[in-house]
Amino acid sequence: MTKEETSDRAWYIGVGREDVGDAAILIGDPARIARIADHLEDPVFLPENRGLRTVTGVRAGRRVTATAFGMGAPIATIVLHELYALGIRTFLRIGTAMAIPPAAVGEFVLADGALRADGTSDTYAPLGYPAIADFALNTALRKRLGEGSRRWHAGIFGTYDGFYTEMFGLSGARREMIGSLKKDIERMGLIGTDMETSALLVAARVLGARASTLCVATVDAHTQEKIGESAMAEAEVELFEVALDALAALPA
Numbered sequence: 001m002t003k004e005e006t007s008d009r010a011w012y013i014g015v016g017r018e019d020v021g022d023a024a025i026l027i028g029d030p031a032r033i034a035r036i037a038d039h040l041e042d043p044v045f046l047p048e049n050r051g052l053r054t055v056t057g058v059r060a061g062r063r064v065t066a067t068a069f070g071m072g073a074p075i076a077t078i079v080l081h082e083l084y085a086l087g088i089r090t091f092l093r094i095g096t097a098m099a100i101p102p103a104a105v106g107e108f109v110l111a112d113g114a115l116r117a118d119g120t121s122d123t124y125a126p127l128g129y130p131a132i133a134d135f136a137l138n139t140a141l142r143k144r145l146g147e148g149s150r151r152w153h154a155g156i157f158g159t160y161d162g163f164y165t166e167m168f169g170l171s172g173a174r175r176e177m178i179g180s181l182k183k184d185i186e187r188m189g190l191i192g193t194d195m196e197t198s199a200l201l202v203a204a205r206v207l208g209a210r211a212s213t214l215c216v217a218t219v220d221a222h223t224q225e226k227i228g229e230s231a232m233a234e235a236e237v238e239l240f241e242v243a244l245d246a247l248a249a250l251p252a
């Protein structure tokens with residue numbers, strides 16, 4: 001797709017131009033759609049297609065659409081691309097990432113950019129093209145994060161395609177290999193890893209839209225310990241609030 005391409009109805013998300021707002025929240029887990037809807041006025045749940053769940057509602061006067069893509073860069077960029085074609089120009093991915101020290105489990109990690117170890121972003125621009133978050137969106141996020149009490153870090157994410165090959169080692173030699181990769185990531189000063197950010201940042205830039213990622217760090221890179229359920233539920237509520245307030249504060 002080029003900047004001029006548009007459509008009135010999205011093939012995979014299954015929604016039309018009139019169904020969406022002017023900013024989008026991209027979520028991985030479909031279960032989070034019903035929960036973020038509680039933070040919107042007049043939420044309208046759109047018919048689910050291929051497991052892609054969407055809700056549109058209003059936050060402080062701004063019409064916002066949240067769509068769940070599942071996991072991984074290929075489907076996340078399909079969702080961004082379709083929403084772009086329907087007219088949306090602002091995208092914020094919210095979800096979870098692995099914590100790279102000094103970022104710790106339970107803290108927020110905000111992507112200013114991302115190391116492109118995914119394959120999908122290459123289909124938008126060659127590897128020399130940087131994956132950079134939108135400055136205005138990140139300024140609004142920084143302001144809102146500064147008003148809260150949860151610790152947060154801003155910096156570079158690493159985005160990988162292989163969950164059990166590059167991110168989370170189950171056992172044995174594979175786990176050791178992934179452990180060395182983590183040490184290297186830490187040496188480079190990355191703050192978190194996920195499976196979508198670099199692809200979304202590159203796709204949005206190339207298309208002419210703004211994008212960023214804000215996550216809760218939920219897994220410790222070295223011990224692979226996960227956040228507890230109640231701590232995650234609490235962090236998720238704050239994540240929704242920060243994300244929606246920052247989007248509402250942005251000029252259209």
Ligand SMILES: O=P(O)(O)O[C@H]1O[C@H](CO)[C@@H](O)[C@H]1O
Nearest residue numbers: 028029071072095096194195
């Ligand atoms: O942000 P959520 O949906 O939690 O997604 C994160 O968890 C999944 C598995 O690692 C990946 O999709 C990753 O980015």
Ligand SMILES: O=c1cc[nH]c(=O)[nH]1
Nearest residue numbers: 096097098194195219
């Ligand atoms: O380990 C993790 C946790 C969340 N998201 C990821 O991509 N990896």
